[in-house]
Amino acid sequence: MDDQLVRLWNEVEEREDELLALLSDLVAYPTLSPPARNAEEAQEYLANRLKELDFTIDSWDLYPGDPVVVGTKRGQDEGQAKSLIINGHLDVAAIEENEQWDYDPFECTVTKDKVFGRGVADMKGGMAGVLFALKVLHEAGVEPKGNLYVQSVVGEEVGEAGTKSCCERGYHADLALVVDTSDCQIQGQGGVITGWITIESSETLHDAQRRSMIHAGGGIKGASAIEKMMKIITALQELERHWAVTKSSPGFPPGSNTINPAVIEGGRHAAFIADRCSLWITVHYYPEEHYEDVISEVEAHINHAAKADPWLRDHPPQFSWGGTSMIEEQGEIFPAFSVDTSHAGVEMLANAHQRIFQTPVDYSMSPTVTDGGWLAEAGIPTVLYGPGTLDQAHAVNESLDRNQLQRFTKTMVAFLFDWFQQSERKDDI
Missing domain, CATH: 3.40.630.10 (Zn peptidases)
Known part of the structure; x- marks a missing residue:
């Protein structure tokens, strides 16, 4: 020595x-x-x-x-x-x-x-x-x-x-x-990327119109963006569980590739049907993947789920991924x-x-x-x-x-x- x-x-x-x-x-x-x-x-x-x-x-x-x-x-x-x-x-x-x-x-x-x-x-x-x-x-x-x-x-x-x-x-x-x-x-x-998923209606309905929106013969083809976001969250949970079964990476406990629905924002006032809802998610992925591929996979899964819903089919989710600052843009990327x-x-x-x-x-x-x-x-x-x-x-x-x-x-x-x-x-x- x-x-x-x-x-x-x-x-x-x-x-x-x-x-x-x-x-x-x-x-x-x-x-x-x-x-x-x-x-x-x-x-x-x-x-x-x-x-x-x-x-x-x-x-x-x-x-x-x-x-x-x-x-x-x-x-x-x-x-x-x-x-x-x-x-x-x-x-x-x-x-x-x-x-x-x-x-x-x-x-x-x-x-x-x-x-x-x-x-x-x-x-x-x-x-x-x-x-x-x-x-x-x-x-x-x-x-x-x-x-x-x-x-x-x-x-x-x-x-x-x-x-x-x-x-x-x-x-x-x-x-x-x-x-x-x-x-x-x-x-x-591993890597992390955050993203916003937004559902938005083309019209704003008063709370009094909810009966006509949800009952047979009401005549209003509308939806609550908050309620429709529940379907998106369910789809994300299904994808997360699929990843846990089908993906793994040395050094990580099984199921480390998670999708966390971290923040939800929706509606404008108690007197209206929620015409907009946004979900902020955090996605953890493995080093064998790239965040751009992970984004594509999440979007494809959510879009397929949306096409199965008559209202979401006409009001597809919008996506915004990453960002350069949690302070300035409410978004971040950490590559793996x-x-x-x-x-x-x-x-x-x-x-x-x-x-x-x-x-x-x-x-x-x-x-x-x-x-x-x-x-x-x-x-x-x-x-x-x-x-x-x-x-x-x-x-x-x-x-x-x-x-x-x-x-x-x-x-x-x-x-x-x-x-x-x-x-x-x-x-x-």
Whole structure:
């Protein structure tokens, strides 16, 4: 084992106060999303930390008050050695008015075993660990041979896909490491897309006309959009159960590909028959699928169900899928991705994990979603690996295990130390 690497691991242990101070600085910025539009100071802080490590900074506004920051460190063998993206987000989950915190959520409270504060698990702990690992390596003169990109994005909590904007800006690499919450497992993820299904009548009937609408000889061919939506919900349940029987994916419990009728909006007033109804659904799908194909499957099934109903046949459902923001557009997309365990970089990460944790890394599929899917969608091999557990993400009194944070940071030192030393051409991957 390299003596220099052992010394760097010892530094992480001896300088834990610096690591915790860095995390505390990040937590102190109240980057709650929603309401969002509040990350400018936090991103400036992070950009300054990267500048101290000789990164050049590119920054742009995803939305006013919410910039994306990408730090670039050009490799000594740029164009010949492999490039790496390290990705994370600085926005954190909202805090509701009735939440009872034992600690100030924007001040790190450190106990013997844990660190408390909003975002420590999701995912400022991961960002702090990476920044400190890079600092230790930089101070030791260990620099990358290939280009290194550190992406600090916003909007992940509300589907605003700051990571997607990095891809659209042209950032690409041979591997992307998303240091979001994974309990230090190497993970892929399923996908999520939200959609609105709307039923609308061409006429608005008064409540007094309902008798003529529903009884024989009434003479009014009308319908309540709310009642007709019940047929759509039933059809969605049938499709969901069909998927549970006919589809599966390694790493997921059976039936993880769900269709959730999350929100329903309909009618205009108690004095009228509901002439419009919209259903907001959330669809989870497997990595073997693409969200565009899933959309087509849902629409085809619902349209077939609608054609079996005399009124819906003439008033077919309308669909609106995805969106760039849950805040701005009430919609989001999180693409799915799988992990290539034979990828040289993934093997390197697994080896680094085993050296620090003294056990083989667990490969699994996250039951939630991250921005990492956009990196995979752009053709970049992507893995999720970060500290923190999902039961703490978004939780009251959110906490992170101190020992896990330290071991994650040491793993990052080991992985980056190995990655920086390699000099294979991209074609060799």
